[in-house]
Amino acid sequence: MSVSTAAIDPSVCAPLPVLGQNVTVPLVTGGEVTYAALDYAASAPALQRVWDDVAAYAPYYGSVHRGAGYLSQLSTDLFENSRRTVAEFLGCRAEDQVVFTRSTTDSLNLLAAAIPADCQVFVYETEHHASLLPWRDAQVTYLNAPRTPGQAVETLERALADRDPYGPALVCVTGASNVTGELWPVKELAAAAHAHGARIVLDAAQLAPHHPVDIAELDVDWVAFSGHKLYAPFGSGVLAGRADWLQAAEPYLAGGGASRKVARRADGGVDVDWHTTAARHEAGSPNVIGVYSIASACKALTEAGFDSLVAREQELVSRVREGLAEVPEVQVLSLFGDDAPRVGVISFVVRGWNSSHFAAALSAEYGIGVRDGLFCAHPLVRTLLGGEPQDPGECGAPEAEPGERSLNAIRVSFGAGTPDEHIDRFLRAVTELVREGAQWKYRTEDGRCVPDRGTAAQV
Numbered sequence: 325m326s327v328s329t330a331a332i333d334p335s336v337c338a339p340l341p342v343l344g345q346n347v348t349v350p351l352v353t354g355g356e357v358t359y360a361a362l363d364y365a366a367s368a369p370a371l372q373r374v375w376d377d378v379a380a381y382a383p384y385y386g387s388v389h390r391g392a393g394y395l396s397q398l399s400t401d402l403f404e405n406s407r408r409t410v411a412e413f414l415g416c417r418a419e420d421q422v423v424f425t426r427s428t429t430d431s432l433n434l435l436a437a438a439i440p441a442d443c444q445v446f447v448y449e450t451e452h453h454a455s456l457l458p459w460r461d462a463q464v465t466y467l468n469a470p471r472t473p474g475q476a477v478e479t480l481e482r483a484l485a486d487r488d489p490y491g492p493a494l495v496c497v498t499g500a501s502n503v504t505g506e507l508w509p510v511k512e513l514a515a516a517a518h519a520h521g522a523r524i525v526l527d528a529a530q531l532a533p534h535h536p537v538d539i540a541e542l543d544v545d546w547v548a549f550s551g552h553k554l555y556a557p558f559g560s561g562v563l564a565g566r567a568d569w570l571q572a573a574e575p576y577l578a579g580g581g582a583s584r585k586v587a588r589r590a591d592g593g594v595d596v597d598w599h600t601t602a603a604r605h606e607a608g609s610p611n612v613i614g615v616y617s618i619a620s621a622c623k624a625l626t627e628a629g630f631d632s633l634v635a636r637e638q639e640l641v642s643r644v645r646e647g648l649a650e651v652p653e654v655q656v657l658s659l660f661g662d663d664a665p666r667v668g669v670i671s672f673v674v675r676g677w678n679s680s681h682f683a684a685a686l687s688a689e690y691g692i693g694v695r696d697g698l699f700c701a702h703p704l705v706r707t708l709l710g711g712e713p714q715d716p717g718e719c720g721a722p723e724a725e726p727g728e729r730s731l732n733a734i735r736v737s738f739g740a741g742t743p744d745e746h747i748d749r750f751l752r753a754v755t756e757l758v759r760e761g762a763q764w765k766y767r768t769e770d771g772r773c774v775p776d777r778g779t780a781a782q783v
Contacts, residue, residue, distance in 0.1 A: 337632035341372035342741030357691035360746035365737035371555040377620040406619035413622035415538030428529040429454040431548035431563035438573035443492040449703040473509040484520035493522035499531030505669030534667035551618040560614025582607035647751035657708040671735040679732040680773040685762040690753040695735040
């Protein structure tokens with residue numbers, strides 16, 4: 325396979341500085357190499373800009389909404405200004421609320437706790453588990469995986485038209501698949517939902533880091549995403565959108581911050597007057613640094629020029645797809661076909677290889693970090709690989725031995741901080757592993773494929 329070493333047009337965009345870009349890791353074959361982080365879909369490295377902003381704020385850290393002191397007042401202003409920054413980044417409408425959570429999963433569980441008791445939920449089997457599983461107390465209709473964007477809209481329209489009784493309904497859909505990277509027809513799905521009296525929540529965990537998200541333009545009711553996908557540290561997330569269901573619901577957590585007034589009753593009980601603002605679902609001392617880091621990332625992406633970032637990422641997507649297409653043993657997974665627009669998330673399998681074995685060799689022999697497994701989207705990966713529910717394979721813990729096929733895949737993902745060299749090394753490594761085999765022997769240990777120390781393969 326010939327790998328293009330031509331640099332991306334500098335007028336498009338340069339990679340953004342991220343933490344860890346100069347970290348070296350040992351190779352099992354000897355020596356060290358700069359680590360190639362190609363697992364952005366799981367957690368993107370934090371932007372250097374974000375880390376610098378957090379470090380500059382850290383000496384002024386204080387508890388928000390509680391104190392009269394200068395640091396508390398400064399931190400409160402920073403916290404609420406961060407809310408406004410995120411609202412602007414998402415194109416929120418004037419009446420929308422921005423609620424800070426721990427992650428996309430936390431955001432969608434919060435919304436699941438706030439939907440009306442008789443609400444029907446419609447969700448595609450292609451969703452990440454964060455979108456697939458929170459609706460435990462609702463009547464849920466799981467929609468089969470569509471094979472075209474148009475089929476996705478048609479499937480939803482039929483399901484909504486056939487619902488009985490005709491009451492409140494919610495559609496949950498991803499913006500970009502965490503398995504295939506393919507973009508979903510969000511605006512068309514929102515129009516279909518609203519035409520049938522339903523609301524829609526957008527899981528933007530994989531969309532927001534790679535593509536502008538505008539709530540008003542897409543006409544979705546809510547958007548959820550995680551900070552650690554958006555080049556910020558772990559532990560912070562966002563649920564943004566319509567306020568009415570959130571205001572009508574019991575607080576997600578009961579405690580300080582969510583309550584506006586608490587008083588004892590004559591009978592010995594307690595009366596609580598809950599906030600109707602976003603604070604209603606933000607009980608406890610909030611993650612001020614996490615919230616600020618999300619706002620910092622939003623500003624950094626905006627100031628870098630999101631259109632330029634998208635253009636550069638699309639160059640990388642094309643290079644990876646073209647490079648993998650030159651290896652006949654590689655099968656790239658797709659729902660909507662080769663021409664579907666997508667972000668920098670690509671999953672594939674290699675004929676004759678256990679996916680965990682292949683990913684382990686990429687790491688141990690080339691210093692490349694990718695993901696293998698079912699990517700917390702078990703039904704989707706099984707559908708793409710033509711498997712049955714009882715087939716082996718689970719998220720992050722393959723059961724097959726090295727060299728034995730398993731119902732798992734390999735995922736390479738990248739974004740605003742990915743250098744050209746990481747893509748070139750990845751494509752070269754795929755070619756060498758397929759054509760020449762691994763240089764080392766591997767074994768399964770605690771559910772993971774790892775190098776068998778001291779036992780090089782006989783090549």
